Amino acid sequence: MSVEPLLELSGVRAGYGAIEVLHSVDLILEPGAVVALLGPNGGGKTTTLRVCSGIHPVSSGEFRLAGRVVNGVSAAEFARLGVCSIPEGRGIFPNLTVRENLWIGTGTGVPLADLEEVAYTRFPVLGERRSQLAGSMSGGEQQMLALSRALGTHPTVLLLDELSMGLAPRIVSRIYDIVGELAAEGVSILVAEQFARAVLPIATSAALMLQGRVVRTGDPAEIEEELSTTYLGG
Numbered sequence: 001m002s003v004e005p006l007l008e009l010s011g012v013r014a015g016y017g018a019i020e021v022l023h024s025v026d027l028i029l030e031p032g033a034v035v036a037l038l039g040p041n042g043g044g045k046t047t048t049l050r051v052c053s054g055i056h057p058v059s060s061g062e063f064r065l066a067g068r069v070v071n072g073v074s075a076a077e078f079a080r081l082g083v084c085s086i087p088e089g090r091g092i093f094p095n096l097t098v099r100e101n102l103w104i105g106t107g108t109g110v111p112l113a114d115l116e117e118v119a120y121t122r123f124p125v126l127g128e129r130r131s132q133l134a135g136s137m138s139g140g141e142q143q144m145l146a147l148s149r150a151l152g153t154h155p156t157v158l159l160l161d162e163l164s165m166g167l168a169p170r171i172v173s174r175i176y177d178i179v180g181e182l183a184a185e186g187v188s189i190l191v192a193e194q195f196a197r198a199v200l201p202i203a204t205s206a207a208l209m210l211q212g213r214v215v216r217t218g219d220p221a222e223i224e225e226e227l228s229t230t231y232l233g234g
């Protein structure tokens with residue numbers, strides 16, 4: 001019996017104003033999968049994630065979530081459907097405390113006490129720093145805060161954009177270990193990464209995105225190899 005995809009883009013086009021940047025994107029996230037969206041700068045990874053989180057409109061094609069067509073559904077409704085995203089740059093508020101960031105970030109009505117429990121249980125360091133300004137923490141701790149905010153809503157789908165940005169390799173691998181734990185707990189994950197090697201240990205498949213199209217999907221290590229030798233000059 002085939003499993004219905006959790007998230008499915010078929011022939012999706014999207015852009016900014018009159019400029020189309022996604023040219024018929026096909027992408028599938030199966031339940032329990034970790035799909036790495038890989039590709040050079042400007043290929044359309046961030047726009048694809050924005051479409052998947054409901055904050056960027058689809059101009060044509062079909063976007064399905066758990067079998068339901070969701071073209072035009074609001075971002076707030078996406079959150080209620082269990083889709084949660086961490087944008088490039090983490091989306092935290094540097095001038096607010098850890099606790100305030102947890103409170104302000106979700107918009108799903110989950111009580112603060114529940115958000116704090118999830119955050120501090122998984123990341124005790126955030127509990128120690130609950131009254132500290134988020135902007136004064138290290139990049140890795142800020143990424144933990146961003147992950148905590150997402151986890152507090154108990155998502156079924158997690159959309160992650162460039163988690164490695166600005167972090168030392170050791171911290172990147174720690175953050176991806178945590179993402180791997182979430183996947184093992186059953187969260188389905190679509191993760192865009194330019195630093196493809198970081199995501200290889202946890203990816204179940206990869207999609208290579210070039211110039212607004214997914215040109216290939218398959219084994220993460222093979223796609224990373226193709227990306228680094230053919231497109232990034234490595």
Ligand code: ATP
Nearest residue numbers: 016019021039040041042043044045046047048194
């Ligand atoms: P990066 O890693 O640099 O974010 P990406 O693969 O995530 O790259 P996108 O950010 O989705 O790619 O960009 C795809 C194309 O859309 C690029 O040509 C980019 O210049 C363009 N683009 C992105 N954001 C906007 C915007 N707000 N207005 C106009 N064009 C945009």
